[in-house]
Amino acid sequence: MRRLLPLAAVFAALCCSAGMAQTASEPLPPKEMNWSFDGVFGTYDRGALQRGFQVYKEVCSSCHSLNMVAFHDLAGPGGPGFTELQAKAIAAGYKIPAEPNDRGEITDDRGNRLTRPGVLADHFPQPFPNEQAARANNGGALPPDLSLIIKARNGGPNYVYSIITGFGRAPPHGFTVMSGKYYNPYFAGRNISMPPPLNKGSVSFSDGTPATVSNEAKAVVTFLSWASEPQLEARHRIGFEVLAFLVLLAGLLFLTYRKVWHGKH
Amino acid sequence: MAGHSSYVPGTGLTRWLDQRLPIIRLVNDSFVAFPTPRNLNFWYTFGGVLAFMLGIQIVTGIVLAMHYVPNSELAFLSVEQRIMREVNYGWLLRYLHANGASMFFIAVYIHMFRGLYYGSYKAPREVLWILGVFIYLLMVMTAFFGYVLPWGQMSFWGATVITSLFSAVDQLVPHLGTSITTWLWGGFAVDDATLNRFFSLHYLMPFVIAGVVGLHIWALHVPGNNNPLGIDVKGPQDMVPFHPYYTVKDGFFLVLFIIVYLAFVFYAPNFFGNPDNYIQANPMVTPTDIVPEWYLLPFYAMLRSVPQKLLGVLVMGGALVSLLFLPWLDTSKVRSCRFRPLMKQLFWLFAFDCVLLGYCGSQTADAVWNIAGVELPLVWIARLGTLFYFAFFWVLMPWIGKIEVTRPLPESIAQSVLSKGDGL
Numbered sequence: 001m002r003r004l005l006p007l008a009a010v011f012a013a014l015c016c017s018a019g020m021a022q023t024a025s026e027p028l029p030p031k032e033m034n035w036s037f038d039g040v041f042g043t044y045d046r047g048a049l050q051r052g053f054q055v056y057k058e059v060c061s062s063c064h065s066l067n068m069v070a071f072h073d074l075a076g077p078g079g080p081g082f083t084e085l086q087a088k089a090i091a092a093g094y095k096i097p098a099e100p101n102d103r104g105e106i107t108d109d110r111g112n113r114l115t116r117p118g119v120l121a122d123h124f125p126q127p128f129p130n131e132q133a134a135r136a137n138n139g140g141a142l143p144p145d146l147s148l149i150i151k152a153r154n155g156g157p158n159y160v161y162s163i164i165t166g167f168g169r170a171p172p173h174g175f176t177v178m179s180g181k182y183y184n185p186y187f188a189g190r191n192i193s194m195p196p197p198l199n200k201g202s203v204s205f206s207d208g209t210p211a212t213v214s215n216e217a218k219a220v221v222t223f224l225s226w227a228s229e230p231q232l233e234a235r236h237r238i239g240f241e242v243l244a245f246l247v248l249l250a251g252l253l254f255l256t257y258r259k260v261w262h263g264k265h
Numbered sequence: 266m267a268g269h270s271s272y273v274p275g276t277g278l279t280r281w282l283d284q285r286l287p288i289i290r291l292v293n294d295s296f297v298a299f300p301t302p303r304n305l306n307f308w309y310t311f312g313g314v315l316a317f318m319l320g321i322q323i324v325t326g327i328v329l330a331m332h333y334v335p336n337s338e339l340a341f342l343s344v345e346q347r348i349m350r351e352v353n354y355g356w357l358l359r360y361l362h363a364n365g366a367s368m369f370f371i372a373v374y375i376h377m378f379r380g381l382y383y384g385s386y387k388a389p390r391e392v393l394w395i396l397g398v399f400i401y402l403l404m405v406m407t408a409f410f411g412y413v414l415p416w417g418q419m420s421f422w423g424a425t426v427i428t429s430l431f432s433a434v435d436q437l438v439p440h441l442g443t444s445i446t447t448w449l450w451g452g453f454a455v456d457d458a459t460l461n462r463f464f465s466l467h468y469l470m471p472f473v474i475a476g477v478v479g480l481h482i483w484a485l486h487v488p489g490n491n492n493p494l495g496i497d498v499k500g501p502q503d504m505v506p507f508h509p510y511y512t513v514k515d516g517f518f519l520v521l522f523i524i525v526y527l528a529f530v531f532y533a534p535n536f537f538g539n540p541d542n543y544i545q546a547n548p549m550v551t552p553t554d555i556v557p558e559w560y561l562l563p564f565y566a567m568l569r570s571v572p573q574k575l576l577g578v579l580v581m582g583g584a585l586v587s588l589l590f591l592p593w594l595d596t597s598k599v600r601s602c603r604f605r606p607l608m609k610q611l612f613w614l615f616a617f618d619c620v621l622l623g624y625c626g627s628q629t630a631d632a633v634w635n636i637a638g639v640e641l642p643l644v645w646i647a648r649l650g651t652l653f654y655f656a657f658f659w660v661l662m663p664w665i666g667k668i669e670v671t672r673p674l675p676e677s678i679a680q681s682v683l684s685k686g687d688g689l
Contacts, residue, residue: 068342239527253516
């Protein structure tokens with residue numbers, strides 16, 4: 001094994017030198033952020049979850065769906081910590097496409113889609129009725145559903161945070177920002193169809209947190225992380241209990257092993 | 266090896282049963298009294314680990330199948346919404362199953378490399394080894410089918426790339442390859458019919474694996490275990506009964522393995538996964554890089570390193586088939602690498618080569634190493650790696666076995682164990 005070490009060192013050196021020259025359209029690595037839900041004991045910051053929900057509702061949801069999240073999730077364990085009454089009120093504030101009425105109609109006399117207030121069992125409604133409508137309203141680009149966005153991107157929360165805070169820099173000399181696109185150095189190709197979503201004061205936080213772009217982004221990334229991984233807190237807690245038990249069991253088994261094998265080797 | 270059975274029924278009922286179905290005798294002779302070399306080390310515990318992982322995959326898989334919907338419109342939602350969010354502890358079952366596949370392969374690779382190092386494939390254990398290779402091939406197929414089921418982008422495009430390999434047969438017999446892919450897909454593209462049959466096969470194959478595992482254990486219990494010294498057992502002084510000696514040893518290391526496994530499940534459940542598989546399959550959008558799961562990367566690197574499609578498929582298949590001939594490619598009289606100085610170095614080079622090929626497979630097809638200003642396309646590293654892989658089996662092993670001066674073998678296992686005072 002020892003004579004392998006130099007080989008491994010050479011291999012490591014090769015890998016390090018393998019980094020290719022940065023070209024102007026290659027994305028920057030995401031910003032390194034600290035998240036309350038990182039690590040073995042990580043939990044979601046309740047305040048950030050509730051503020052993040054507000055940012056999603058008032059900003060993101062005009063283009064991005066959140067199909068897999070139901071209103072009752074907002075009051076569920078490990079979630080934003082709204083009470084059931086609050087979640088009911090939030091749901092009732094949304095218009096959900098209604099089921100056919102007694103006459104079998106889903107539109108009113110003027111052809112508008114019938115709606116009803118949301119209930120806890122409903123999921124967040126989509127901003128556009130279908131993909132074509134979403135593209136038509138967004139210059140041909142499709143705003144992705146955000147239910148799994150944190151897990152569906154390399155870099156996870158750091159990546160999404162970098163994208164939504166990565167606007168406003170001047171493109172490097174000679175870089176062409178395509179028509180209808182925006183320069184974002186963290187995005188592959190650096191031309192992104194999404195306009196800068198967050199501004200200072202885009203929302204007004206009721207808990208007094210200053211509505212800076214960074215605070216808004218941190219909050220909404222926390223909310224979306226929860227949407228992607230709503231069971232994270234239970235997973236972290238159960239994992240600790242299970243592993244603590246197994247370490248104890250391993251210790252006892254080791255002692256048994258020593259006793260059984262005593263004198264045999 | 267087992268030969269004479271030491272089982273004595275203790276009660277009237279067990280005596281009655283023993284004369285009609287000697288199942289307790291079978292268990293006793295196979296897993297309790299079974300004489301086992303006393304010097305098996307840590308690396309020999311992975312057989313038990315693998316049996317455990319097969320059990321975990323079957324149990325979690327059966328429950329997941331109760332909630333999963335094999336339909337191209339609903340599969341992604343049934344996993345990501347129903348199982349991950351709505352089913353009680355569905356997230357735990359899914360992460361146990363997905364990470365379980367990776368841990369299964371980690372264990373099987375350690376198990377195979379252990380067999381390679383200690384010469385466990387050599388006479389009289391050729392059939393044992395070949396059955397093991399078949400289990401590995403079945404595992405690869407099962408894992409491939411399973412990875413398609415969540416119907417994410419990598420599921421879909423991985424399935425498309427791998428099944429399209431059969432179209433290379435067109436170069437031999439026009440239209441035959443295309444006909445095979447159409448037959449495999451049940452249509453003209455990977456779609457609902459493909460997903461349904463992959464689900465059916467994914468449910469079937471673990472039980473086929475379990476059957477071959479039964480044969481594998483049978484073929485193990487006829488000649489008995491090999492051991493790190495690679496010498497035959499000379500008598501009872503070289504052996505201990507399987508229980509309690511190896512039940513407790515395997516049990517202890519199994520728990521250590523489970524700790525690592527569950528650390529991934531609870532704290533890095535997506536470590537082995539690809540973020541693209543959290544995007545629903547979309548036949549209209551090809552991901553920028555289509556990569557298989559990590560355990561298939563070395564073979565993927567071999568496939569890509571050959572510029573001709575049919576030849577690439579044959580090379581990849583040949584890499585797997587070569588394993589079947591291993592017992593006859595190794596010409597050495599000595600089993601264990603402990604006494605084979607040349608083969609030992611070659612073994613580590615081979616292990617390094619497999620890791621290197623895996624690395625090449627994980628990079629983009631046009632990746633380049635820039636070494637002191639010299640541009641070295643990674644595909645050439647993969648070509649060298651592939652060449653070495655085949656040279657190892659078909660040239661170096663037969664040759665080294667003939668010219669190598671091996672170190673003297675110890676008299677017996679007991680003598681070696683007692684003189685060192687340490688079986689580990």
